Amino acid sequence: MDDAVPSTPATGRTPRKPRQATVERRQEILRAAANTFGSKGYKTGSLAEVAEQVGITHAGVLHHFGSKEQLLIEVLEYRDKEDVENLEGKHIPGGLELFRHLERTVRANAHRRGIVQGYSVLTGESVTENHPARGWVRNRFTILRGEIAGAVMEVGEGRVPESLAALAASAIIGVMDGLQVQWLLDDSVDLPESTAFAIEAILAAAVAGSPRPYPLD
Amino acid sequence: MDDAVPSTPATGRTPRKPRQATVERRQEILRAAANTFGSKGYKTGSLAEVAEQVGITHAGVLHHFGSKEQLLIEVLEYRDKEDVENLEGKHIPGGLELFRHLERTVRANAHRRGIVQGYSVLTGESVTENHPARGWVRNRFTILRGEIAGAVMEVGEGRVPESLAALAASAIIGVMDGLQVQWLLDDSVDLPESTAFAIEAILAAAVAGSPRPYPLD
DNA sequence: ACGGACTTACTGACAAGTTAGTAAGTCGTG
DNA sequence: CACGACTTACTAACTTGTCAGTAAGTCCGT
Missing domain, CATH: 1.10.10.60 (Homeodomain-like)
Structure with missing residues (x-):
């Protein structure tokens, strides 16, 4: 050594x-x-x-x-450092600003296939046995969920319970990741539009409250 | 040979x-x-x-x-055949029935971690260079999107344009897959609840029409 | 400013392991 | 008894990691 x-x-x-x-x-x-x-x-x-x-x-x-x-x-550390530098000064936004930021990012990602693939591959691989990136990916998700859940509650102006915000946050991250994979496999998937549509839908539902418009069970 | x-x-x-x-x-x-x-x-x-x-x-x-x-x-073929046998008779449902079916499936999957992991790992791996499962995964997504988009339009009773139904369909699949990965990495993610919540939100937004409740751009 | 002492950034050869795939032979069974 | 289901034995290609050696740089005392 x-x-x-x-x-x-x-x-x-x-x-x-x-x-x-x-x-x-x-x-x-x-x-x-x-x-x-x-x-x-x-x-x-x-x-x-x-x-x-x-x-x-x-x-x-x-x-x-x-x-x-x-x-x-x-x-992975290098990537984190780069991300931070890209947000230099422009501290990570909250509230509605955050969702605008997410949408801009997705729109930009549609022109950076390599980056998206790198992220998707590593994320997928991380769920295999004893993968060395597991901790990093998991941690990244945890932080992201926290930030997004916070923004959801901000938008809801105190009327959205924490548990509901958590559901919405993980769903928003999920839809972003899941759509990236579909888009990588098939260009006919409209990554930015579909993502934006879903984020808005989920956010709206969370803010509107828990009563379900369509009883599914 | x-x-x-x-x-x-x-x-x-x-x-x-x-x-x-x-x-x-x-x-x-x-x-x-x-x-x-x-x-x-x-x-x-x-x-x-x-x-x-x-x-x-x-x-x-x-x-x-x-x-x-x-x-x-x-x-992969074996899996397909098994899936078909599981639906024996009970032909794949359409309309609202399909979304109920999806939710039931997710709820069941929460107790079959191995199956979920297998699916997630393979899907993630399929986006790597020249992966032999790429075609299969891609095809599967295409079929699923078609079925779900059809069901969305059924629920919308003709008022949902095809393009919007397509956005919603890919988003629904995306959120299901993305949440599975998060759940595999972290049990604190509520897979069934978050999935159901997101599906309903996306479906509701699609049926309500394109006008966006929160202008994000 | 120069020269030795030392460090850094490599290369090339090799070790040790794992991998998919092949070829040939054995054995039980229908 | 022929054939299908194997095993054993082996190969060729890769893998990560180690090691010794070398050229080039840096530091320091004089």
Whole structure:
């Protein structure tokens, strides 16, 4: 086990700060890995394929990240960091603003198939046994649900109970993810329109209250 | 290439009908494969693991199915056939009946985690490059969308345009699939309630017509 | 400003494991 | 007794990870 950047090896030596070229290289690798894992999945995407994209050997990749699993973890962290930077300043919105933001995002995603596929593949794979991204995906869902449920309650101005907001929040996330998969498999699915329609419908139903317009049971 | 059951080997011999024990054996293998592919995914689930479950070697499995990909295909066909048998007589319903049926199914699925995981894993994996189940999944979505869109229009009694029904149909399927994934990762998601709530909301919005209660753009 | 001491970023070869698929032979049964 | 259902034995291709070696960079004392 030798670490490229971090902690003291074993002797009491100081790690020395990484130079500029190194952090750029590592980012190149992270982007390549995101690309490979996104199209082939984590388990079937190989280190060799990642390495090839940046013109080194798979051993070179391992030099930087130590293991394939560690590479995945850093890919996920990198993505989180990027997301945060994209929202720099423009703090994550609440209330109706949040739903507008979601719709804009979906509309943008319709032109970034690679990103969408990467997300869908990883999410799907995460429900397999002992998948290393499981915790990350699960956590991401939890946070998202919280934010959306909060926004639903804001829009409902206190008349929407928390439990109902929770139902609506998970449904909204579900419809977004589920539609992405259908769209990836079949272009005839209108991703942005269908998503927007469903979000509005769910939001409206939540705000209108629990009484069901169509008794289904 | 030698086939277990079908075509003539090379000599002009007649294929001979398979004995009872054989077809049962093949079904055992199919169930085992569905199990393995469902929990580990197709690509990472191994023939050896499938074989072990029925007490033979991986070569034995290949004797019956010829290749791993063929095994997957027959698993999918087997599932289709089972689904059809489950609806024996009780032809697939339309109109409001269909939505009641969907809700019952989801409620039942909440007690059949294995089945749900199998479906989710395979669906997610199918969006990866050149996945052998891609066509099957895509086709399944197409058929489902058609059925649901038809039911939406029935409920709308001719007042719902086809394009709107299509949006609603893909959204309903999306929310069902997306919620399953969230539920698999986190039990705190109320799968049946959230699904039912969203279906009703989307259906109501579709029937109420296109004018959006909350202008989001 | 220079030269040794040390680190970093790799490569190429290899280890050790897993994989699907093949070929040949064995055995029981209809 | 022939054939179907296997097993055993094996191959070829990949997999991740380790290791030693090397070229290039950085740091520091003089």
